[in-house]
Amino acid sequence: MTEIKVSSVGERNLISRLSEIFKAPGGKESREKGVLIGAGSDDCAVLDMKGEDCLVITTDMLHRTTDFPAEMSPWQMGWMSAAVNLSDIAAMGAEPSGLLMAIGMPADTEIAFVEELAKGIQACAEFCGTSVIGGDLDTHAELTITGTALGRVKKSQLLLRRGAKPGDLVCVTGYTGSAGAALEALQYGKPVSETVLKALFEPIPRTKEARILAESGAGTSMMDTSDGLAMSLYDLSRESHVGFIIRKSSLPILRDVREFVSSPGKLTELSLYTGGDFELLITIDPLKLKKVQNICNLTVIGECTKYEAGIMLESPGCELTTIEQRGYLQLKAEEVDKSYLSKTN
């Protein structure tokens, strides 16, 4: 018997092997059972609720050594555990309906730590207009938090990764590269502003923006940028069968990040290839841009092209280079310790 280990196959390969076993929904039988979108192809699974709504649901497991930089406070660990899941709900255009938190923690954890963690979870849930409706507590060698978030959205407003068409505008909420700059600062012990660190430690789920975008009917596809902008563009490209031209000069970057970074190359690296920003990446019908542009903090960064044209970065001098398919898997890593730093995929 061959003894292939998990470490030697990579996450995406393993997911694809397991999907075979789970007979990934999508077929006739699944649809009859109300599964509109199954595992793996979008930010959330989607269940038909029989009426005009559908239910979106996602789960994410975080571990102390691999997912929480040592500098994070317990409140921030709680906030982030809720935020990573609520961001996936936002990515579908849905309104959150509830959060379940399963927490395994060492028996010698101080109660004060657990209470701070819970306060961080509660603060993020409240910020997103929802609450913790269930969970599980037990003891475990390493702090491990699995959050599950539920949301609801009208079927007609659901925003998937597929749906973008050539000619659509590509937009992002907020700023890109902030979390990447914070990681860089932590890794090399460089000074960086509180604003930048907060972008990494307290990512803001774009719940309100998501609802505005979904209700507007202007969006054609959407996802979050938790794995980095480049990886997200590749995901949208695969699901929507489009290419992209992204204008380098249009990428929204915090002034603090521009000041922190020494070279323009580094700035592009952080903006495209490191994750943790949890912004929304959305493609918008150009005729409908006006409907949403002034009601949420949205920046047009490029446009959709034919799939065959690839995923390109346009310099201010109109030079085109290919955006690489690499990034950073949502503060996840195959190696333990400082592995929350940028890595190739």
Added chain:
Amino acid sequence: MTEIKVSSVGERNLISRLSEIFKAPGGKESREKGVLIGAGSDDCAVLDMKGEDCLVITTDMLHRTTDFPAEMSPWQMGWMSAAVNLSDIAAMGAEPSGLLMAIGMPADTEIAFVEELAKGIQACAEFCGTSVIGGDLDTHAELTITGTALGRVKKSQLLLRRGAKPGDLVCVTGYTGSAGAALEALQYGKPVSETVLKALFEPIPRTKEARILAESGAGTSMMDTSDGLAMSLYDLSRESHVGFIIRKSSLPILRDVREFVSSPGKLTELSLYTGGDFELLITIDPLKLKKVQNICNLTVIGECTKYEAGIMLESPGCELTTIEQRGYLQLKAEEVDKSYLSKTN
């Protein structure tokens, strides 16, 4: 600052501290947001789906050292991870709508192990008429599996822990004490039949029975017995404000378990005070018993009394003794290693 540790407060105390922080739903605001039942008071949280249905949802985190006896196969670990969650869905009378599995595993785990685990999850999901619709995979020092199950049930058919009335009959599906006998056999290295071991390693979610019971309208309250029959009776008692008389001679016990056990006292101990059976405990309107008695494997074990009468065990000679409030928390433990053995609560 006092530095109280998690280990010194106990699970239920900690849950109550955290519930304060999470402002446990149940209030007006929660109901407006569609939360019918929040964390902690039932087997699942319940969300209003606006139409005639409600959604039930539960999550459970399992760890290799504390939740899976060393003798279990990877397939059985997978089955159990799905089963503990699907049993909670059954406990509400609901039909499962999907399963999400977050799996953290050591990097040196063999792919063959992971595939067997996935096959066990899939087999249990399929047995319950549902499928894996989402999940998360990453590497982690110890195998940790957090399952989340969703289900749907008409509001009029939802079975809660509250609702039992004095005079109602108390029934259980299947057998009681089988998982307890298997644990006893493993702990002391005693020989025991395959049937008994299977009861512990491959617990069967009572999905079909749950639907029959819910559709019949005969049940007044329901939960599963994963924490042991005694603990479950205490939970129903608290939520329904009833007492119980349970007839010792009526407890359904497998012949293999009777043969395995040396003394009648031990038999009572296993039937009442060890968990892992995952059967349904249901109270039934006596006028409606006939509607369900012949369509699912149900045993009447006693009846509901006034709350003040307590929770009593009646011997064949009509002697009454109090059933103690102790049990075994769903293969969970505060201590690591062999701590899946019976413990007081």
